[in-house]
Amino acid sequence: MDTWVVYLLECHDGSLYCGATNNVEKRVATHNVGKGAKYTKSRRPVTLLLTSKLLPKRDALKLERVVKKRKANEKVEYLKLFT
Numbered sequence: 001m002d003t004w005v006v007y008l009l010e011c012h013d014g015s016l017y018c019g020a021t022n023n024v025e026k027r028v029a030t031h032n033v034g035k036g037a038k039y040t041k042s043r044r045p046v047t048l049l050l051t052s053k054l055l056p057k058r059d060a061l062k063l064e065r066v067v068k069k070r071k072a073n074e075k076v077e078y079l080k081l082f083t
Helices: 024-032 059-071 073-079
Strands: 003-010 015-023 047-051
Touching: 003 024, 003 059, 003 073, 015 024, 015 059, 015 073, 024 047, 047 073, 059 073
Parallel strands: none
Antiparallel strands: 003 015, 003 047
């Protein structure tokens, strides 16, 4: 089974970024060199705040969509429900 996590980053400007990956360490490193996402490219460095438990890819992508729809102040608490 291919397992993924949903992760939450804090950007240098204090904003939050949510994503899903099967290799969180590599993905955070990619964000920090400016190759990860358009949003984080200008907000480096980023810091990993939280990851979900391991999930099947399908479930992780669904959770990522739900977290991204939350207001910034709700994202951390909501994702904590899945750790």
